Amino acid sequence: MNLGLSDLLKSNFNNVNPLERPLINIENIPNSNWIAGFVIGEGNFDIRIAQQSSNKIGYRVQLRFRISQHERDLKLMESLIKYLGCGKIYKYTNQSAIVLTIFKFSDIYNVxxxxxxxxPLLGVKQLDYLDWCQVAKLINEGYHLTLEGFNFIRKIKLGMNTGRKFNNT
Structure with a gap:
């Protein structure tokens, strides 16, 4: 939704006039619980794995915390950075969205x-956060630099976010 409606969706509902979403123009974050609630709906904890020839196992593992919003909510994103004391805002190419990203390991581990x-977060977001924390601990201990550790982290990554499976019992 923050990235806007697709052209296909717009063409299938061409008689519908969408309402403008209200601008979130927050100068000061109300409290830390507000951030936790906001992240449940809009945040993402992920693990990025990329090839890196200078690493002895050939891959690099990076944790990322991200929040995406429409570019009109820039003030909100700036307020979040101010409140947390870390992060950068990036603009999506060819889209009207921005993303607050924190990937510096010391910021992730210490902030x-x-x-x-x-x-604490609620719901499935808490499960993703706990898996992410487990990987942060492994990285902090240097386990990600071993093949065994790297493979374990890949397994954790596959079970997070959209890869998470639930038992229907």
Whole structure:
């Protein structure tokens, strides 16, 4: 939704006039629980794995915390950075969306993880966060630099976010 409606969706509903979403013009974040609730709906904890020839196993593992919003909500994103004390805002190419991204490991380990330990998330987002924290611990211990550790992290990554499976019992 934050990226806008697809052309296919617009063409199938061409008689519908969409309402403008209200601008979220927050100068000050109300409290830490507000951020936790906002992240449940809009945030993402992910693990990026990329080839890197300088690494002895040939891959690099990077944790990322991201929040995407429409570019009109820039002030909100800036307020989040101010509140958390870390992060950068990037603009999606050819889209009207921006993303607050935190990938610096020291910021993740010293700011983001403690923040959500103190302000727990709810639902499936908490499960993704806990898996992400497990990988952060492995990275902090250097386990990601071993083939065994790397493979374990890949397994965790595959079970996060859209890869998460639930038992219907």
């Amino acid at each position: 983001i993880i403690p923040f959500f330990k103190k302000n």
